[in-house]
Amino acid sequence: MQRGDGVDYIEREKLSTKSSIISIIVNTLLALFKILIGFFTNSMAILADGLDTATDILTSFMTLIAGKISNKPPDVEHPYGHERAETIATKVVSLIIIYAGFEVLISSIKRLINKDIIIDNVVYVIAIASISVISKFLLYKYRLSIGKKINSNAIIADALNMRNDILTSSSVLIGMFVLYFTGIWWLDSIIAILVSFMILKTGFEQFMESSNEFMESSPELKEIYNIVINEAKSCNCVKNPHKIRARKFGYKIFVDMHIELPPDMTVKEANDITAKLEEKIKEKNNSIRDIVIHIEPYGNAEKECFGINSDNIKDLKGE
Incomplete structure (x- = not known):
């Protein structure tokens, strides 16, 4: 292994x-x-x-x-x-x-x-x-x-x-x-x-x-959040990467995130896009070992109480 x-x-x-x-x-x-x-x-x-x-x-x-x-x-x-x-x-x-x-x-x-x-x-x-x-x-x-x-x-x-x-x-x-x-x-x-x-x-x-x-915090995680947000925004059909959370286990990093996709998209199409997004993120940093992606329809109006997004990442301390 x-x-x-x-x-x-x-x-x-x-x-x-x-x-x-x-x-x-x-x-x-x-x-x-x-x-x-x-x-x-x-x-x-x-x-x-x-x-x-x-x-x-x-x-x-x-x-x-x-x-x-x-x-x-x-x-x-x-x-x-x-x-x-x-x-x-x-x-x-x-x-x-x-x-x-x-x-x-x-x-x-x-x-x-x-x-x-x-x-x-x-x-x-x-x-x-x-x-x-x-x-x-x-x-x-x-x-x-x-x-x-x-x-x-x-x-x-x-x-x-x-x-x-x-x-x-x-x-x-x-x-x-x-x-x-x-x-x-x-x-x-x-x-x-x-x-x-x-x-x-x-x-x-x-x-x-x-x-x-x-406490699930590390200065180097800001780089991970930037990678996740940038790759999500560059991926076809993906909007509003949010509720992103990364945790560090020794040399390994695990990521949870939410994205928005077209509401009329089939499960297979959505799965293909998330698989491609996961592959692109891992290519940027080989310490990222697993990514869990939650899919929401465009314009989903949930109140997000925690996690990183494009707006609050600038407030995150990092190297």
Whole structure:
């Protein structure tokens, strides 16, 4: 069974599993060395960076588990598929990231207030931060390419989180260089506080993204609504595409819509037109997996309380 872009469920699971395992191995090594060096040197900045990397291990584990679930084909109990498992994983990971960010923030502020800051062997911190920047960049490019290839939001989110980790480790690296040459005692805690804000930002962004998907809302859906409306208007005999609703399930999108056709048209003629319209819409975006089209006669005077149409789409937020 294949997806629209030619990647079948088995291949998708293989790519997802392989990338997650590589991510887990690399992040485990980085987190271990960062945390050990953090305790050894008394650097809160690299310790915070290590805790951030440790959350990446959890993220990769969650995407690994969610990937195995979400890659299952639809069944009787899950007719839309299992892709929401990735959304659940993203939600759980976001809460853990937010918790880790607050812990780092509170600890760093306490150290700054108590002036309990004596950094030993700054060179070790600089070395592991340099290795982290290089490793995270390579891992980010790899995970992003896999995420785009199999159209996995969870893996793409994980890759973007790693891109933020590059900035985090770079901040630690630059700060430690300055500390090494200037000896400014409070710099380590200030960097740790900045790192905590980066961690919190990532956590809140992932939390909101997963919440939007659960609430059947996503910025990318505006593009889908535009495609549906434009293709409907270009289709022969079709008028007034309205009550359009799209929902996102992982990498799949399902669409419901209403259109108006001539009242004297036969069922077969109407079916041929809706089949052609469905085909044209799917050709524009291979993430659209199913479209349910409700037919009404021209000038149908129903009061439509919800859904997207040509008039209200301009009010829809999107990228």
